Amino acid sequence: MARQNAARRDRDRRPQAAETGAAAPKLDRLVHERLRLGILSALSVNESLTFNDLKKLLDTTDGNLSVHARKLEDAGYVGCSKSFEGRVPRTDYRLTAAGRRALDRYLNHMEALIQATRDK
Numbered sequence: 001m002a003r004q005n006a007a008r009r010d011r012d013r014r015p016q017a018a019e020t021g022a023a024a025p026k027l028d029r030l031v032h033e034r035l036r037l038g039i040l041s042a043l044s045v046n047e048s049l050t051f052n053d054l055k056k057l058l059d060t061t062d063g064n065l066s067v068h069a070r071k072l073e074d075a076g077y078v079g080c081s082k083s084f085e086g087r088v089p090r091t092d093y094r095l096t097a098a099g100r101r102a103l104d105r106y107l108n109h110m111e112a113l114i115q116a117t118r119d120k
Contacts, residue, residue: 031103039058040102051091
């Protein structure tokens with residue numbers, strides 16, 4: 001217990017970002033989730049991918065991919081078009097300009113965190 005209290009006091013004494021004048025940027029939680037990052041990454045190197053292509057590439061279920069793709073679509077990061085090939089539905093996804101910017105910001109943030117960690 002004494003060790004926990006000492007650690008808490010030390011942590012509480014450290015200057016917070018607001019005290020040092022440095023604003024700690026927040027990670028984009030929408031992009032940070034593993035499957036959504038995978039979707040954005042896959043689409044960044046492909047003009048478009050079908051639902052089945054993404055599902056196979058990311059090794060996930062229909063429901064999981066559908067939920068995460070919808071969140072990205074709602075945020076404007078991914079565009080979705082639906083069509084039919086004969087009687088079979090086909091869903092194609094593409095990365096939007098806003099999605100590319102969000103991914104670039106996220107990757108820059110992660111690179112800065114990695115660099116800051118290596119510099120210490």
